[in-house]
Amino acid sequence: MNKEFEFLNIIEKTLSHPEYIGDDCADLKEEKLTISTDSLIEDVHFSRLYMTPEEIAKKAMIVNISDILASGAKPKYVLISLSGKFDNDFIQNFYKGINDIAQKYKIKIIGGDLTAGEKISISITAIGTYNKEKISSRKNAKEGYIIATTGEFGSSAEGLRCLRENIKDEYFINYHKFPTLYPEISSEIAKKCTKPYAMMDSSDGLIDCLFQISKKSNVRIDIEFDKIQAKTKNKDFILYGGEDYCLVVALDEKDFKKIKGLNKIGHCSKGQGVFLDNKKIEYKGFKHFE
Amino acid sequence: MNKEFEFLNIIEKTLSHPEYIGDDCADLKEEKLTISTDSLIEDVHFSRLYMTPEEIAKKAMIVNISDILASGAKPKYVLISLSGKFDNDFIQNFYKGINDIAQKYKIKIIGGDLTAGEKISISITAIGTYNKEKISSRKNAKEGYIIATTGEFGSSAEGLRCLRENIKDEYFINYHKFPTLYPEISSEIAKKCTKPYAMMDSSDGLIDCLFQISKKSNVRIDIEFDKIQAKTKNKDFILYGGEDYCLVVALDEKDFKKIKGLNKIGHCSKGQGVFLDNKKIEYKGFKHFE
Numbered sequence: 001m002n003k004e005f006e007f008l009n010i011i012e013k014t015l016s017h018p019e020y021i022g023d024d025c026a027d028l029k030e031e032k033l034t035i036s037t038d039s040l041i042e043d044v045h046f047s048r049l050y051m052t053p054e055e056i057a058k059k060a061m062i063v064n065i066s067d068i069l070a071s072g073a074k075p076k077y078v079l080i081s082l083s084g085k086f087d088n089d090f091i092q093n094f095y096k097g098i099n100d101i102a103q104k105y106k107i108k109i110i111g112g113d114l115t116a117g118e119k120i121s122i123s124i125t126a127i128g129t130y131n132k133e134k135i136s137s138r139k140n141a142k143e144g145y146i147i148a149t150t151g152e153f154g155s156s157a158e159g160l161r162c163l164r165e166n167i168k169d170e171y172f173i174n175y176h177k178f179p180t181l182y183p184e185i186s187s188e189i190a191k192k193c194t195k196p197y198a199m200m201d202s203s204d205g206l207i208d209c210l211f212q213i214s215k216k217s218n219v220r221i222d223i224e225f226d227k228i229q230a231k232t233k234n235k236d237f238i239l240y241g242g243e244d245y246c247l248v249v250a251l252d253e254k255d256f257k258k259i260k261g262l263n264k265i266g267h268c269s270k271g272q273g274v275f276l277d278n279k280k281i282e283y284k285g286f287k288h289f290e
Numbered sequence: 291m292n293k294e295f296e297f298l299n300i301i302e303k304t305l306s307h308p309e310y311i312g313d314d315c316a317d318l319k320e321e322k323l324t325i326s327t328d329s330l331i332e333d334v335h336f337s338r339l340y341m342t343p344e345e346i347a348k349k350a351m352i353v354n355i356s357d358i359l360a361s362g363a364k365p366k367y368v369l370i371s372l373s374g375k376f377d378n379d380f381i382q383n384f385y386k387g388i389n390d391i392a393q394k395y396k397i398k399i400i401g402g403d404l405t406a407g408e409k410i411s412i413s414i415t416a417i418g419t420y421n422k423e424k425i426s427s428r429k430n431a432k433e434g435y436i437i438a439t440t441g442e443f444g445s446s447a448e449g450l451r452c453l454r455e456n457i458k459d460e461y462f463i464n465y466h467k468f469p470t471l472y473p474e475i476s477s478e479i480a481k482k483c484t485k486p487y488a489m490m491d492s493s494d495g496l497i498d499c500l501f502q503i504s505k506k507s508n509v510r511i512d513i514e515f516d517k518i519q520a521k522t523k524n525k526d527f528i529l530y531g532g533e534d535y536c537l538v539v540a541l542d543e544k545d546f547k548k549i550k551g552l553n554k555i556g557h558c559s560k561g562q563g564v565f566l567d568n569k570k571i572e573y574k575g576f577k578h579f580e
Contacts, residue, residue, distance in 0.1 A: 006378065015385060016392070036369075081328075117411065123327070
């Protein structure tokens with residue numbers, strides 16, 4: 001068991017009401033909101049060697065908007081906490097990036113906090129609203145469901161490798177810095193699905209998504225490697241690379257047929273675990289803390 | 291002008307829609323929510339030399355709940371982002387503190403994020419809900435309004451001094467570690483005021499609150515030193531010391547008379563600036579960045 005799972009287990013045991021732990025977004029049914037928070041820490045999630053303040057800000061916004069899209073809600077508000085050592089230039093460039101993405105996705109910046117600190121640390125809370133749409137949960141996959149995805153896998157990890165090894169491949173670097181989001185497909189799924197569905201973004205990689213869904217929904221998931229959309233040739237990046245922010249969905253077959261733009265890569269059946277081309281995958285969790 | 295104001299000015303100029311900047315809480319009228327976010331950084335806002343993980347967690351929760359109370363809404367949900375180097379013990383003690391305060395104020399912990407980092411950094415987003423209650427804004431003070439407060443001023447700064455100088459004064463240390471909040475008075479104000487009011491918590495000190503209200507509402511504020519509730523004898527702590535989390539309110543005189551537990555310290559009139567016993571106060575802002 002890796003450190004993050006261990007910490008989450010402790011938290012679950014410590015809280016009197018741990019029921020919200022598990023999905024990336026909390027679904028506040030009374031308020032018809034989904035909400036999530038995500039932090040990016042300098043030299044853990046990004047390096048100022050490879051990214052400008054504007055690029056860091058854009059990435060931080062995208063990551064958080066992605067969580068809301070994975071819930072099925074419409075991203076509407078963000079709050080931005082920024083901490084670190086910075087000068088006027090940093091602040092201006094950083095907030096230019098924040099503003100650009102806010103404008104692009106029609107999101108209101110409703111608050112934030114600015115504090116001094118050693119390293120740059122960015123914490124964004126994103127809020128989505130919904131009305132009659134269905135909200136996703138990792139527990140919702142069922143036997144017979146289709147596993148489908150948007151986007152391509154491994155390109156962000158490939159882009160990070162290019163940055164680190166000083167390889168000037170604009171395509172992959174750009175994919176790493178500005179992941180594509182799928183607001184229309186997310187919205188279609190939330191509106192058109194008649195059955196409950198499980199949806200995640202592939203922030204921690206494809207296999208991580210499938211394990212989370214398989215475990216929480218108690219189903220076996222089979223996928224075929226050749227069906228996975230990818231441009232990199234690195235199999236590890238495709239399966240385990242993080243930060244692609246593709247949507248990974250388990251949904252009813254009839255519902256799947258109504259949604260444009262989804263790529264089928266597998267299905268759910270009775271049992272447990274995740275299987276790639278009929279071979280069981282051993283997976284110990286995405287490593288944030290090791 | 292201090293650095294924080296300078297940064298805020300830059301942010302205001304950079305954003306296409308800066309209208310939410312100014313109050314501690316954003317008031318989302320469409321959703322009937324107020325929301326705020328606040329970060330506490332190790333060795334900037336707290337030191338592990340003086341506080342246990344449980345105490346740090348409690349303080350972080352109190353600080354954020356206080357922002358919601360200052361808006362007039364009812365605190366209902368929190369999200370907690372924790373970053374740093376920690377072990378199982380830290381996590382367990384920290385979340386025990388989070389849970390205790392959540393139970394005390396009937397708040398749901400709806401999400402969070404756990405990331406590796408050098409120093410401990412805690413970012414909490416708190417959400418309050420309201421129905422027919424009036425929500426505060428710093429712009430709402432008017433000529434003739436009363437300035438009133440809850441709690442006592444300077445005790446938190448005095449407590450911090452005791453911790454730093456190894457003076458064992460339980461009263462002040464406790465006030466610093468676990469500031470008292472005033473949910474009932476906040477709720478009374480939000481429910482009983484017939485006129486708009488301005489309310490803040492004294493996170494950055496009494497004079498800071500008065501300057502913010504005076505500036506945003508374009509009124510002169512006069513207060514009398516002898517009317518300010520305080521236990522410390524240090525005048526600087528009473529006027530400028532942060533982290534007391536008292537409520538500082540500017541409200542209509544008739545409304546003031548309906549609210550129990552408020553202490554009148556002054557009033558608003560035509561003009562500008564903040565005056566203590568008829569003497570104008572020069573104030574350059576609370577110093578987070580210097």
